[in-house]
Amino acid sequence: MVKHDARRVEQGRWELGTFIRENRSRLLQEWEGAVRQLPYARELSRPRLLDHLPDLLDRIANVVETVRTGGDESLEELPEVHALERLDSGFDLDEVAGEYALLRGCILQLYAEHVESAGAGLMATAMREVVRFNRTFDEAVAAAVSRYARARERTLVALDRISEAALGTEDADTFLPTLLRVILETTEAVDSVTLLLREGDMLHVRASVGLEEEVASGFCLQVGEGFAGTIAAERCPKEVHCAAKDPLVKSEAVRARGTRALYGVPLLYSGEVIGVAHMGSRTTYEFSNEDKLLFRAMVSRATGLIVQAQLTARERAVERQQAETLALLDTLLATAPAGLALLDTELRYVRINEALATANGHPVEAHLGRTVAEMIPDAAPMIEPLLRRVLETGEALRGKEFNLVPATDPGVPHCWVGDYFPVRARDGQVLGVGGLMMDITERKQQEERLRQTAEFRERFLGVVSHDLRNPLNAILLSANALLRTEGIPASHTKMVRRIVTSGERMVRMIGELLDFTRGRLGGGIPIHPQRANLRHLYRHVLEELEIGFPGRELRLHAEGDFMGEWDPDRLAQLLGNLGKNALDYSPADTRVDFSLHDEGDCVRMEVHNAGPPIPRPLLAGIFEPFRRAVEGDAHPTSGLGLGLFIVREIARAHGGTVEVRSTEAMGTTFTVRLPRYSGRGAESVGTVH
Known part of the structure; x- marks a missing residue:
């Protein structure tokens, strides 16, 4: 009896089912080493690469053992799940089949080495197990390939419908409901699809089919709050099986509809969460893996279309703003009395107004695309260094005065004042230089006339004040002499004193006038410390x-x-x-x-x-x-x-x-x-x- 049991134990050691279970880790290690040599598998993480393979090997071992046990084992849906996962990871059909071929090869190679080391006993049973193994593996490959092909075809059809729904319009509010309706019609058992877009730390319902009341009510959630907010915060899909009663679900519309299954995914673009989409069902508590895969694929395609629509809307808004700005600029250029011009980094005219173009002696159209040196060669040596300095330093130059002869007044130099400033892009890069030119000849002439008038008045006051001193001194000397003369009547003395007082007051006034003229014309009142x-x-x-x-x-x-x-x-x-x-x-x-x-x-x-x-x-x-x-x-x-x-x-x-x-x-x-x-x-x- 002991001898018989030992033989059964020895026989069990080289049975293929037992071998697969006992060497599962080694088999997967050998297979991973082989499959990692394929380009498409190098970027997958180890958990995603192995995914359902340990369960698949156990099921294959159970099926192979039916050669001896006569049982009724099957692979169920494991190959289909594996195929859908590989489809979601971007594998094509040949790559999925190649994975199975490598796995078969690893198992048979290692098993052959094991049988050889165990001797040739009971080889017939071993061969029957290998036959059953190959038949089972072929079933797994066929099931995976079949499900992959069906899911792939269904996904491609859905993606084409989504692209067609967005075709012809770039307005998100117009095509989003259509996109969601395509998703609802394509995915089995789904009766509501909702899209929430992110604005700062909030998620706002932007479109919905089946839950339109959420759009009408302006339903929103904070990132991290509720079902959709949690998906946005964790950046991964999430599913609940009784949404109408789950405390994570905050939407009253979802509760009121009696929604059972609710599955949501984040909308990811360039590593950022731009929104959340979720689908719901009132008839099932759980979506199939194929439905979830299809929903993720369609949401991924919709994400690209949404981002494209948002970028287009922003570009059009910028274009409208730029057009408005240019219209305002053109209005300013046309109506400004001063000369205005914009030039590029090569000092070519990009824009110029009528006032400056007329002063240069050429029409506006003749300036565009031409350089300063080409349009005003006589003034270029004076103006170009200032413009290049602005371009090199990025700093404005203001109040630069110079004399130029305008085309409107040949032979007569005019005085101009110029302000020059850099024109920058949004990122601060200097794109060109702007100039404001104003003819201040008349103002300068008026200032000179006023200066000459003031100077003449002040000099006149100084001369008169100085010349008045001599006759005034004579009056004061004579009056004081009269006061000292004996025999003058008292009435005359009073008049003479009045003459002296008035004369001294005039002396003070003349002194003030002289000090004033010294202060204004002589460089200041002189002092002798x-x-x-x-x-x-x-x-x-x-x-x-x-x-x-x-x-x-x-x-x-x-x-x-x-x-x-x-x-x-x-x-x-x-x-x-x-x-x-x-x-x-x-x-x-x-x-x-x-x-x-x-x-x-x-x-x-x-x-x-x-x-x-x-x-x-x-x-x-x-x-x-x-x-x-x-x-x-x-x-x-x-x-x-x-x-x-x-x-x-x-x-x-x-x-x-x-x-x-x-x-x-x-x-x-x-x-x-x-x-x-x-x-x-x-x-x-x-x-x-």
Whole structure:
């Protein structure tokens, strides 16, 4: 009995079915090594390459063993599933058959080596098993090839129908429902097909057949939410078998229809999820592998058509925008009074308006495609370097002035100003250069006339002021001599004093006019810095102001060191003008405060008065010549309105500044800041500019 059992065990070791099961890993390893030599199988992952083969080998082993057992084993649908997987991976029919041939060869080769090593006993049974094995393998190949061919033909027909549905229209909203209807009609047991397209992090229903209410309601999901959102987030197909009750399904329309099977796939383009498509059935709980394969193939083809439609729509939108932009540009070019032109990198005219073309002496059409040197050879040496500089640096050049003779005014140079700027593509690449040219000859001529007029007026004022000094000095000398003469009646003395007062006022006005002309025409008010003490200067000025304004209260506040290098006479003039201004424009019963502040390298001088503030519109130009603190002021001592202008010029000549603050609550304060040492020699002359 023991001997008989040992013989049965030994016999079982070389039976083909047992051999296949016991050596399955080795067989698959040998087969993988062989099939990896084929180009079409190199890119497949190991799981996808082996897929159903372990189950297929087990089934083949069971069928082969029926030679001894007499059982009724079959391969069922395993070869068909393998064929559909290979179709989905892009294999053609010859490649599928080649896989089976290699597998058969590996099994028989290794089994032959095994039988040879086991001796020739029971060879008849072994041969019957090999015959059954070959018959079974042929059935597997036939089933796989048959299912592959049917699925391939069905897929090709469906893809052709999809392409035909999209033919003739590039509007997605028009052909998407048609595409979905083709998918619904082609796939067995399907009664609804829905497409959701991605916008940012949201999926919006764009088209549906069978669930049209989702389109009407604007149904949408966030990526990662619900059935479609999960597919988009995980980037792989998904299936549920009772959609009407599955908590993952968020669509009320799907629930209301009592949908059972629901299968969805992502729409992938260039590695990005652009949407999700799903099909549903109310009659089955599970779609067949062939239906799912066909649905994936049709969705893949539809994805390409959708992307193409989207790209076409974007291109047309860009084209419309470009056309609108060009129309606006043409309108601008045609109506602009200035000369406008666009040139390419070779400095050839791409666009030019009528104004510039006329100035160049050629019609607009003659410029297009021609270079600057060809159209305006005389001006090209002046203009081309500027244009090339813009192209090389990518930076704009503005306000470039030059003289050119336009064709519209032969022989007469005109003054032009040009702005040149780079023209860029969306990616920043410089495509050309634009130019704006404006004839400013008339403006320049007007500016020159105004300048000459102003200069003549100021020189005239200077000459008159200077020449008036001599007769005025004679009048003052004579009047003072009369005052010293004995025996003049009292009534005459009063008139002579009036002559002296008026003459001294005229002297001050003439001095202001001379300072004004020096400031405008002479390069600035001259100063002669020397060592001085501002505290002593203040006291001297305040004493003179007290004589001129008897009864007014003047107060000085000064603490610190106020020695420095300044022009004492000019600073006395500055301080006197500020003090007189404060006294003139403040109530007679109010005080005027003068203060000095030691700020190290600088000193701060302030003159403050109470009373109505300077109107805000006048503050901005308060230091300009011939301005008054109050508009329309006719104060008898207000002079020519040059006092504050001279204050500013003296401060500038010392390297300092002057400013004013004036409010209803705080009154008016003029503040002058002067450096303690100007850095100039004792006899140097300060200038305004």
